[in-house]
Amino acid sequence: MxxxxxxxxxxxxxxxxxxxxxxxxxxxxxxxxxxxxxxxxxxxxxxxxxxxxGKDNLVQAAAHHSSEEYYDGLEALLQTAGDSPQERIEMIVRGDLSERVLNQRNVNIWYAFRGESRNRTAIAEHSDTRDGRLRGMIHNAFSRIVREAGTPDASGAARDATHGTLALLEGMWTDFLLHPDRFDRKEAARIIFRFLAAMFPAHFSLAGAIRPQQGQGAAPAAPAASDS
Amino acid sequence: MxxxxxxxxxxxxxxxxxxxxxxxxxxxxxxxxxxxxxxxxxxxxxxxxxxxxGKDNLVQAAAHHSSEEYYDGLEALLQTAGDSPQERIEMIVRGDLSERVLNQRNVNIWYAFRGESRNRTAIAEHSDTRDGRLRGMIHNAFSRIVREAGTPDASGAARDATHGTLALLEGMWTDFLLHPDRFDRKEAARIIFRFLAAMFPAHFSLAGAIRPQQGQGAAPAAPAASDS
DNA sequence: TTAGAAAATGGACAATCGTCCATCAAAATC
DNA sequence: GATTTTGATGGACGATTGTCCATTTTCTAA
Incomplete structure (x- = not known):
């Protein structure tokens, strides 16, 4: 011991x-x-x-710690998800928008470090790392979806979907930063799934519910109030 | 004089x-x-x-100035656009991603102020103001599109499209902040128009070209290298 | 129980911060 | 040209910054 x-x-x-x-x-x-x-x-x-x-090293360690915490939480969440790529993506999106991850404290910390990342090289790296790992996870899932669906421009579609999903999530975080009071998690999730449903109608629906084996496009607009 | x-x-x-x-x-x-x-x-x-x-007031004035500059530039661009809502939205998106607006200097300034906006109330306001004006411009355009198209859930669709477009733009800015070297303006624009084309196939195409009066969905993937 | 090692303390220190004002320079007014 | 007015100067000032080390405290091993 x-x-x-x-x-x-x-x-x-x-x-x-x-x-x-x-x-x-x-x-x-x-x-x-x-x-x-x-x-x-x-x-x-x-x-x-x-x-x-020194203080700089401490701040850097704090940034690293915060980043690890964020990512570990997301990974833990992923392990409770099923194996299907849809489930994994939905888990990431909902996890990234959940109160446990997207809250006042984390957003403040995240953007404070981002704002200083220009100079402090080490702090910029932690953003990069997070970004890289998250991007990899999402891209893997979309690659599988694209392969299954037999989309024409496969690699391009997977890359665009990854890029778009990440950009949307980033945008939602910014939205939360600027308007923590009027931010609506359900609305944020709905918009992202609207994007995904448009790209992969066979895999995602507007309500955010996963549709594993069907190929319909249209979906009821009423969202089921099932999650936080 | x-x-x-x-x-x-x-x-x-x-x-x-x-x-x-x-x-x-x-x-x-x-x-x-x-x-x-x-x-x-x-x-x-x-x-x-x-x-x-005092220094604080100066910094606040600088933040305000930067914000005005950004917004005036975007408004000037809008006046060169046509009256159709598609044209206006495309102009905003392309303008927001253009080198004149989205560049190293502006991104650094923007995120530096964002990072400190939590405390400096006045700086937070300038973010809010910009956000409010831009949101209004985009929402107006989408409202018109939705009205013309006779979409079922009109107000919801316009709101979601506005929210999604803004979030995507924010995400692209973050992307530029973190990876200024490998950022690709055309890819960023393509992804946003992919989102818009999915929501309003009659008004936007994947290549980003405006299709004023047609209703087709598919479009050639080759983008015309026309703008910066 | 004692000697040694390691961790923790808190104040000294130079450097830098932002503020402010006595002084100066120059444009505007007579 | 003389006088008033106002913008501009730059150093003094106290407060606060981060660093570092001589000293004390605490745990460990002999």
Whole structure:
């Protein structure tokens, strides 16, 4: 077992990272000073230098941690999904729009880091990483759909669907950032599935319900109030 | 005539705003200090307090200026477009993705301010304003399209199309922010028009060309290399 | 129980931040 | 040309920034 010593050490490391994320979410990056961080963490001034070698490294570690958390959550969600590509995509979309992932805190953190990513190279990388992994997951699913459907321009269609879905999700996050009060998760999901249903009518319907083996295009406009 | 006095005054005001935007685009908000600003503007330290009463007000004015510039550009573009709603929407989409609007500098500025908008109330407002005006323009056009087409759920379709188009544009901007090198304007436009063609096959085609009075769905995949 | 090692503390430190004002320069008015 | 008015200057100022280290505290191993 890890000694009490190392255990405390790790605990303090995480306390610092958590303090940074809390501060960034509440006050923004520009007001996240060393004083603010150590006050939130309830630790002494020297801890930052001791554990991370400097504030910049700590902020970078916090960005990385936040990114991992986001992605791990999405992956966990994916494992509860079925094997069909439709199910996987629907799970990603709904997961990315769920309250657990898309909430005030995460959005604030995400956009704060994005805004600074121009300079801090390391922070930009964490955005890239997330982006890359997520893109891969979605693209895999669409590739399977396209292959099954025998679409003419297969690779192009899968790429466009991936690109479009990601762009729509990004746009919805921005929407949430700017209008957290009037944001409507169901509406956001509906619009994305409208896009997917238009591209793959045999696999998605407007209501967002999966239609595994049928080929109809039209669907009732009334959404079933089944999820949060 | 404005006296030489007032003329210089205004010129210096703009120089300060320009210096802020340059610095934000190049170095980011956190490195945009008073010293940095006055050095870029080639003016003296006291000017910021004299003209704006403080750094925060200057930054806010710069954000406002940038927003106005963006929007005026888009409006000017719109006036060169025809009256048909399809033309107006296509103009907005292509304009928003054009090099004049969507470029490294503007993206950096835009996302830097977004990242800090959580705290600086005034900066958040400028995002809201832009968003509101743009949304209104797009929604008007889609409302007309929906009315002409006699779509069943008219208001819902127009709202969804507006929301989806805006979200896609936002997503494309994010894409550009994260991957300025491999970003492809034509691909971005194609995906958005794919979405629009799916929703309104009588008004938009996949290639992005407007089809004013026809009702066909399929279109050649080869895009005409006509715009930047 | 003691000696050693490692972690944590908190203040000193130089550097930089944004604000403000006494002073100066120049345009406008008489 | 003399005087008033106003924009512009740049350094002084206190506050705050992040870094770092001498010291203390705490856990571990002998």
């Amino acid at each position: 890890a000694g009490k010593r190392e255990q405390n050490r790790e605990q303090n490391r995480l306390a610092l990272i958590g303090a940074v994320l809390d501060s960034v979410a509440e006050k923004g990056i520009s007001e996240t000073s060393v004083s603010e961080i150590i006050q939130r963490a309830g630790l002494s001034r020297g801890m930052i230098h001791l554990h991370f070698g | 404005a006296g030489k006095r007032e003329q210089n005054r205004e010129q210096n005001r703009l120089a300060l705003i320009g210096a802020v935007l340059d610095s934000v685009a190049e170095k980011g908000i956190s490195e945009t200090s008073v010293s940095e600003i006055i050095q870029r503007a080639g003016l003296s330290r006291g000017m910021i307090h004299l003209h704006f009463g």
